[in-house]
Amino acid sequence: MSYLFAKKDSLILWKKNLVSFWSIYRQNTMGLIGLFILIFFALMAIFAPYLVTITTMVVDGVTQVLHPPVKGFWLGTDDLGKDIFAGVIIGSRVSLLVGVAATAISMGIGTVIGIVSGFYGKTVDAFLMRFTDVFLVIPWLPLMLVMAALLGPSLGNIILVIGITSWAGTARIIRSQTLSIKERPYVERARAIGSGDTHIMYYHILPNVFPLIFANTVLVAAIAILSETTLSFLGMGDPTQVTWGMMLHFAFSMGAVSFGAWWWLLPPGICVVLVVLSFTFIGYALDEVLNPKLRRRDQ
Amino acid sequence: MKLLEVQNMTTYYKLKEGYVRACENISLHLEQGEALGLVGESASGKTTAALSLIKLLPENAQVMGGSIRINNRDIAGASEEELRSIRWKEIAIIFQGAMNALNPVRRIGAQIVEALRIHEKMTEKEACYRAAELFEKVEIDPARVREYPHEFSGGMRQRAMIAMAIACSPKIVIGDEPTTALDVMVQAQVLQLLEQLRRERQMGMILITHDLSVVGETCDRVAVMYAGRIVESGLTETVFEKPAHPYTQALIAAFPNIEGERYLASSIPGNPPNLLYPPAGCRFHERCGQAYARCSEEEPLAVELSNRHNASCHLLQGRVRI
Amino acid sequence: MNHNSNNHSLLSVSGLEVHFAVRTGFLTSLISKNDSLVRAVDGLGFSLGRGEILCLAGESGSGKTTTGKAILRLIEPTGGEVLFKDEDVCRFNRSKLRKFRQEAQIIFQDPYESLNPRQTVFATVAEPLEVNRICHSIKEKEERVEEALCDAGLSNPRELFIRYPHELSGGQRQRLAIASALVLKPKFIVADEPVSMLDLSIRAGILKLMVDLRDNKGISYLFITHDLSLAWLVSDRIAIMYLGKIVELGDADAVIKSPMHPYTKALVSVIPVPKRISLIGKTLLKGETPDPINIPAGCRFHPRCPEVQPRCRVEEPFYREAEPGRFGACHFI
Numbered sequence: 001m002s003y004l005f006a007k008k009d010s011l012i013l014w015k016k017n018l019v020s021f022w023s024i025y026r027q028n029t030m031g032l033i034g035l036f037i038l039i040f041f042a043l044m045a046i047f048a049p050y051l052v053t054i055t056t057m058v059v060d061g062v063t064q065v066l067h068p069p070v071k072g073f074w075l076g077t078d079d080l081g082k083d084i085f086a087g088v089i090i091g092s093r094v095s096l097l098v099g100v101a102a103t104a105i106s107m108g109i110g111t112v113i114g115i116v117s118g119f120y121g122k123t124v125d126a127f128l129m130r131f132t133d134v135f136l137v138i139p140w141l142p143l144m145l146v147m148a149a150l151l152g153p154s155l156g157n158i159i160l161v162i163g164i165t166s167w168a169g170t171a172r173i174i175r176s177q178t179l180s181i182k183e184r185p186y187v188e189r190a191r192a193i194g195s196g197d198t199h200i201m202y203y204h205i206l207p208n209v210f211p212l213i214f215a216n217t218v219l220v221a222a223i224a225i226l227s228e229t230t231l232s233f234l235g236m237g238d239p240t241q242v243t244w245g246m247m248l249h250f251a252f253s254m255g256a257v258s259f260g261a262w263w264w265l266l267p268p269g270i271c272v273v274l275v276v277l278s279f280t281f282i283g284y285a286l287d288e289v290l291n292p293k294l295r296r297r298d299q
Numbered sequence: 300m301k302l303l304e305v306q307n308m309t310t311y312y313k314l315k316e317g318y319v320r321a322c323e324n325i326s327l328h329l330e331q332g333e334a335l336g337l338v339g340e341s342a343s344g345k346t347t348a349a350l351s352l353i354k355l356l357p358e359n360a361q362v363m364g365g366s367i368r369i370n371n372r373d374i375a376g377a378s379e380e381e382l383r384s385i386r387w388k389e390i391a392i393i394f395q396g397a398m399n400a401l402n403p404v405r406r407i408g409a410q411i412v413e414a415l416r417i418h419e420k421m422t423e424k425e426a427c428y429r430a431a432e433l434f435e436k437v438e439i440d441p442a443r444v445r446e447y448p449h450e451f452s453g454g455m456r457q458r459a460m461i462a463m464a465i466a467c468s469p470k471i472v473i474g475d476e477p478t479t480a481l482d483v484m485v486q487a488q489v490l491q492l493l494e495q496l497r498r499e500r501q502m503g504m505i506l507i508t509h510d511l512s513v514v515g516e517t518c519d520r521v522a523v524m525y526a527g528r529i530v531e532s533g534l535t536e537t538v539f540e541k542p543a544h545p546y547t548q549a550l551i552a553a554f555p556n557i558e559g560e561r562y563l564a565s566s567i568p569g570n571p572p573n574l575l576y577p578p579a580g581c582r583f584h585e586r587c588g589q590a591y592a593r594c595s596e597e598e599p600l601a602v603e604l605s606n607r608h609n610a611s612c613h614l615l616q617g618r619v620r621i
Numbered sequence: 622m623n624h625n626s627n628n629h630s631l632l633s634v635s636g637l638e639v640h641f642a643v644r645t646g647f648l649t650s651l652i653s654k655n656d657s658l659v660r661a662v663d664g665l666g667f668s669l670g671r672g673e674i675l676c677l678a679g680e681s682g683s684g685k686t687t688t689g690k691a692i693l694r695l696i697e698p699t700g701g702e703v704l705f706k707d708e709d710v711c712r713f714n715r716s717k718l719r720k721f722r723q724e725a726q727i728i729f730q731d732p733y734e735s736l737n738p739r740q741t742v743f744a745t746v747a748e749p750l751e752v753n754r755i756c757h758s759i760k761e762k763e764e765r766v767e768e769a770l771c772d773a774g775l776s777n778p779r780e781l782f783i784r785y786p787h788e789l790s791g792g793q794r795q796r797l798a799i800a801s802a803l804v805l806k807p808k809f810i811v812a813d814e815p816v817s818m819l820d821l822s823i824r825a826g827i828l829k830l831m832v833d834l835r836d837n838k839g840i841s842y843l844f845i846t847h848d849l850s851l852a853w854l855v856s857d858r859i860a861i862m863y864l865g866k867i868v869e870l871g872d873a874d875a876v877i878k879s880p881m882h883p884y885t886k887a888l889v890s891v892i893p894v895p896k897r898i899s900l901i902g903k904t905l906l907k908g909e910t911p912d913p914i915n916i917p918a919g920c921r922f923h924p925r926c927p928e929v930q931p932r933c934r935v936e937e938p939f940y941r942e943a944e945p946g947r948f949g950a951c952h953f954i
Contacts, residue, residue, distance in 0.1 A: 012783055013783050016783070184734055185730075185731055185734045185735040186734065186735050186736055186737040188695060188729070188735075189727070189729060189735050189736075189798075189801075190737075190748070190752075191695060192693060192722060192726065193722060193726070193748065193749040193752055193753075193801070193802075193805065194719045194722040194723065194749070194752050194753050195748075195752045196752075199752060203737075203740075203748070204737055207737070207739040207740075208737070208739060210739075340820045340821065340822060341820060452909050454909055482681055482909070482910070483680065483847060483848075483849070483888065483891055483892075484680060484887065484888070484891060484905065484906050484909070484910075486891075487891040487900060487903075487905050488905055490900055491900040491901065491903065491905060494899065494900055494901055495901060498901070509820065509821060511893075511895065512893030512895075513893075515893055515894070515895060515897055515898060516893055516899070516900050517899075517900065518897075519897075534897075535897040536896070536897045539895045539896060539897065549822060550822065551895055553821055553822060553824065553825050554895045555850035555851060555853065555854045556850075556894055557850055557853055557877055557878075557889075557892055557894060558894055561853065561854055561874075563825055563828055563829050563832065563854055563855070565825055565826065566792070566822055566823050566824070566825045566826030566829075567822040567823075570790050
């Protein structure tokens with residue numbers, strides 16, 4: 001909306017909205033925990049290269065493979081003697097990056113299709129929804145595996161694959177919200193002042209669907225990160241990249257289980273769980289924060 | 300003996316920020332067969348006052364004081380058990396938007412039968428018979444007892460709600476905005492029906508509304524509420540002809556009178572006060588065109604102007620009849 | 622049929638129809654070839670002069686709101702013509718329609734739902750300017766918005782710019798809606814029950830605003846309401862609608878004080894006055910307005926008419942000028 005104001009006013013508005021949002025959000029314990037965990041990992045991901053480098057543990061010229069945790073190598077070493085602690089920290093970068101990027105693609109496609117479909121209705125809606133149904137109905141794991149196998153195991157492709165397989169649910173949700181917003185009097189009013197379709201979709205429907213998108217985005221991000229972990233674990237990931245999923249993949253395929261190398265198996269898994277949990281908590285909190293606000297009516 | 304006598308009833312809602320003084324020092328009475336109109340705008344406390352009589356309030360509401368006597372029996376301190384036996388049998392309520400309060404997946408007749416069987420010892424057959432009787436009383440074809448709410452029009456649903464309310468032959472019926480959202484003609488029909496029933500059964504009736512016109516057509520007496528207090532009360536004719544409180548005067552001036560001149564009165568400036576932090580002194584003083592120094596300091600007490608006509612305003616002090 | 626003796630007519634409607642097809646169930650559609658038709662507006666006509674306030678009054682199901690929206694083409698008319706400054710709105714292409722929309726605006730009934738809750742006051746009023754590419758600089762926009770907010774009676778407009786609708790009271794929101802209609806400097810406004818959701822003590826202010834705008838800026842109004850006493854207070858002429866047609870049209874005072882059509886008489890008889898009047902013994906119309914799917918044959922009012930005659934059951938009366946300036950559709954006026 002900033003096009004309609006002088007810069008200084010839009011800043012005031014931003015602050016105002018942020019303050020009112022935060023004052024409600026911070027009362028939600030779950031949301032705060034989730035936010036805290038997420039910030040922790042986000043910082044970890046951002047500053048990773050400055051914090052650690054992956055070194056190999058060598059003692060007396062002998063590479064110490066599958067060495068339990070010890071000072072300096074807080075989480076021990078893997079089958080090549082590499083530092084797992086550093087691996088976990090570095091791995092957070094890619095895991096989170098993939099999660100965010102895939103989510104962006106997914107939400108982008110889902111929102112556009114959802115809004116266009118809901119707004120125009122009739123043939124456009126029917127066509128787009130059948131198209132969406134295809135993606136909804138096909139089980140995502142086999143679809144992802146097939147596409148990953150076809151496209152090849154590069155990071156970019158992984159992001160693409162996850163994005164393409166997860167937009168359908170979002171599209172459905174946004175479409176139904178669009179259907180209800182379309183009937184509101186203020187949309188009729190927008191027509192009455194001469195607005196065109198694109199203007200209405202962008203300035204009236206989108207901002208009012210936004211809270212829904214926001215809460216949904218967070219949950220999709222959780223799924224995206226899980227998906228990356230899954231793909232990498234199953235061997236479809238990019239072997240040159242260090243991600244939590246890849247670490248799990250190598251751990252399992254190199255026999256960490258039978259060796260009892262819990263320091264290799266647990267940390268990446270726990271990190272994935274924590275991140276996904278944080279997104280989920282935030283998602284729940286957002287639902288609570290954003291919905292009552294929409295329904296509030298002052299006398 | 301008065302059918303209903305309320306003295307100094309006060310109800311607050313407890314919020315995190317403090318207490319919302321929804322109604323304070325409400326005193327009113329009702330004779331048998333009489334209709335009292337409780338008039339006020341949104342947030343005036345009228346619904347709270349009525350619901351406080353039978354304590355049908357949300358959890359954070361507290362009736363802080365006062366006495367509520369029905370046929371000389373004080374129910375202010377009654378337990379939940381006692382209240383349950385009073386509700387519907389002695390006092391019935393027709394809620395706002397009642398026509399949408401019917402369960403859409405059950406037949407209307409079944410809902411009345413349910414209400415009857417909870418309160419009175421009847422067999423199913425007896426209750427069905429009674430339901431059909433009630434429908435006749437409210438001028439709906441008794442055969443339609445078997446229909447679903449969506450098959451009834453708005454006016455008919457409201458009549459069905461009235462039928463439900465009088466099912467247990469209560470002594471007092473409280474109607475909370477019983478005709479909002481109905482067409483003018485249907486509104487007149489429903490009000491006519493209510494008045495008819497009231498006279499036949501000698502029921503006391505309290506009609507809560509924001510619409511003065513409803514009061515004029517059905518109520519013998521009227522009490523005007525503003526910001527949780529009763530500012531004026533008296534016989535309907537008297538209040539309409541000689542409104543004493545500035546708020547009442549403004550409301551009456553805003554009432555279009557097709558028998559008079561075509562004249563657009565001005566609005567009352569400002570908004571009703573926030574009852575968490577009500578203004579000092581008279582609660583209306585910030586919006587009153589005739590306020591003076593005393594109004595912002597001291598709350599006015601009720602002054603009796605003539606037989607049964609009271610108002611609370613400092614400007615009336617000179618007219619006290621001792 | 623419409624009269625056009627007023628050669629200052631801004632708007633002239635004739636034969637307006639808005640019919641909605643209702644899909645019947647699958648099996649029924651196999652058996653019968655008819656889709657049910659909801660004849661919401663079933664052939665009506667009137668004219669509106671410059672600076673005139675014409676009221677469309679009626680109960681629910683009368684088609685008054687549909688008429689107002691059809692004139693603005695927010696709902697597409699299925700028949701008839703709407704002449705605005707002598708050009709047929711129903712035939713306008715997109716760009717002409719846009720220009721028309723700048724001159725013909727609407728105010729909705731619900732001040733809570735008719736404003737986008739995520740748009741600030743400024744954005745709401747500036748949007749019409751933006752959409753029609755009217756102003757070229759922010760400063761110009763701000764001035765126009767401020768002017769519109771002032772015209773709508775909102776004090777301290779600049780302070781309101783960054784507020785959101787939920788921070789305003791009901792009356793203020795309706796003024797905001799009016800400001801956003803005014804900013805385009807329209808000649809004609811359709812006001813659809815503009816005060817029915819506002820508190821009684823606030824209504825007068827909004828109505829006064831509308832009348833002042835007519836007096837000062839010459840804006841014409843189509844005032845839609847179910848409240849005849851408000852109609853009488855504010856309008857120059859009143860048209861009473863029943864089941865999609867106008868049954869009576871005339872000068873406001875005349876229609877209310879000496880109604881011609883039996884339906885008008887019934888409506889006028891239940892207009893409340895500030896007196897204690899018992900309803901016991903008053904003859905009221907029986908029943909409710911039927912569904913526009915099942916419009917009665919002959920005169921559509923005949924099932925409820927207290928003065929019904931055999932002729933009324935078979936023959937639909939013509940809408941005609943019974944007396945100079947007074948129109949009605951009844952066999953006996």
